[in-house]
Amino acid sequence: MWVWIVTAVAVVGLIFFDFFAHVRTPHAPTFQESVRWSIFYIVLAILFGIGLGIVTGWDFGSQYFAGYITEKSLSVDNLFVFLIIMTKFAVPREYQQKVLLVGVAIALVLRTLFILAGAAAIEQFSWVFYIFGAFLVYTAVKLAREHHDPDHPEDEKVGDGVAVRWFKRVVPTTDEYHSDKLTVRIDGKRFFTPMLVVMIAIGSTDILFALDSIPAIYGLTQEPYIVFTANAFALLGLRQLYFLIGGLLERLVYLSQGLAVILGFIGVKLVLHALHVNELPFINGGEPVTWAPEIPIWLSLTFILGTLAVATVASLVKTRNDARAVTSTDA
Template identity: 55%
Template sequence: MEINGLTWGLTIALIVGLLAFDYFAHVRKAHTPTIREAAIWSGIYVGLALLFGLVFFAVGDTQHAVEYYTGYLLEKALSVDNLFVFLVIMASFRVPREYQQKVLLFGITFALISRTIFILLGAALIAAWSDVFYLFGLFLIIIAGGQLKGEMAGDADDAKDEADNIMVRMVKRFLPASDRFDGDKLFTLENGKRVMTPMLLVMIAIGATDILFAFDSIPAIFGVTTEAYIVFTATAFSLMGLRQLYFLIDGLLDRLVYLAYGLSALLAFIGVKLILHALHENNLPFINGGENVPVVEIPTTLSLVVVVVILAITVVVSLYSPKGQALRALQNAEKFSYRYSKLDETADPAERSRAAALMDEWTAKAEGLDQKWRDELLEHKDTWSGIIRTAHETRLADPRDDDARGVSKRIVRQDGPTV
């Protein structure tokens, strides 16, 4: 497969064009995308990524097509982990919902730029020293072990909280910053002085975090293919549409409770694959006298199957495990309680009754959870309890709602956390 300058130029123009379209068509006017809007555009971007892979089949290069799709799936999985961190950062800065689109798109743009730089550096390093795959492989295995250790220790949230990273602290130390948002502006006037808004600070935090993610993302995809063009396109298309995916699976993200384990397995697998490849192409004099080591290499087709299987198992176990089901009950208790509390005076009685029934149903399920899951999942999420309690207090105080209120009475009588 010959990739010339024209091919690179057209591909980069396509990626830049898609980003520009996102900036001017979707985020210029601050708003929260509807589920329908997010679903349509997520489908479009995934469709474009899949169609792009067919180009490799069209030129009769099946091997590179398989490498592209494997790299795309791997990078997509790792980019979902990015979304968790973006969520933590935006929550830490209390970014209003309608401005989150712009923050996400900035994060995606910065991630694309930082990864492109790392791709070029990685390709140059591989060309100069083929045994760098030993380092890449060991690096990924160490990251996989560290991520697994952090998840088992229960401090994953603390490890991912990058809202107060060193970059933000440096900027705040030397430049004046405001504590309040001024729309989606990056700078505002405060006491006659031009100061940064939290909007700019959150973008700096996300940009700094993106660089850290590139350290495991790029070595991982080089474990699938050494073709820089495939690495770039698979990475770029995995990031495109991430903003829409965030709003489409909002709420589902938290329910992927075992995602860290799945990503650890993926990184460890790719790490082993890289080390086997390095042994097969060995040039280090202290290993087998500098000769190639006759080991079995993992073919790309098998890598694609392994990636798909690990991701499928991760999603299914996360959603249907006791922990995943418990989180679903708590999330729905919050969601339907919030919806009930937002009904206005003119709401139809039938609508009010349906909302109350759903609130009661999921609150009762949340009450019935094993204490183990309630203690673990409610940690750092006390706002859920406040939302649920407020909704049930509102219901009891409303004379129009004369349905059965057993759940509401229990909730209001409780001292401390609601569920």
């Protein structure tokens, strides 16, 4: 318990540090600032993983790194949606840091609840692995067909979730920003500004992201502490990553397909694990299926890294070739 408490205090401390050191004074971060702090959070995550491996053994250390890389990759894909929400609400660039930091804080709270619920379900019902696995395979197929385009008609509904519509209906809101204030008094009446609305949009959207990411990481480890820390470190650097790779997002054209392959792989891994701990009476008479292969964590980590590398290189090659083709046509 004391390890959980110390870790939670450290994570909250990092969020407060982020706020008072960078976000409290509104400004658009420079490229150098984004690079510097992105490296800081990545190094911090790596040092934590090394420490975890030394203290608890490298089996748990490998599970952490596989989970962290998976969650970080999924968070990059989530940035597409954040970019669409920011554009739709026309959030001034100097205020976007505050929106993202509050969104990260909301996401951490929501994901912690999902993690605890997932751990409790796994502890009581081994067949949950079948559901997680099937859901990830379904998500993989859906993601493989997905194309991120801010101008796509389907993206017009992004940010208009149930939480945002309900909030606008029950409380008075204004369509104009008043610096980075969350509320403003107009003609003696208190109104909520779009700053608060966009924070709710990003925070509530993360519920959908958690439906993918939490089952995915439980396919790599069943330790709730590792699930929590991998998610925490992946989310903590998300604000800096947003400004760092904002222009690069448009070039990662095969990211969705790469993540689809990873989620499909983890989904199959979960189903195989479910067969090993099977208790369902209509499958093998309620007995574990011993012939089903068990995928080791080192293979999972290698597969995840290899898939991300191939997707990134293929994306950059395609965008470069497309740019050359356009240049040749114009010439």
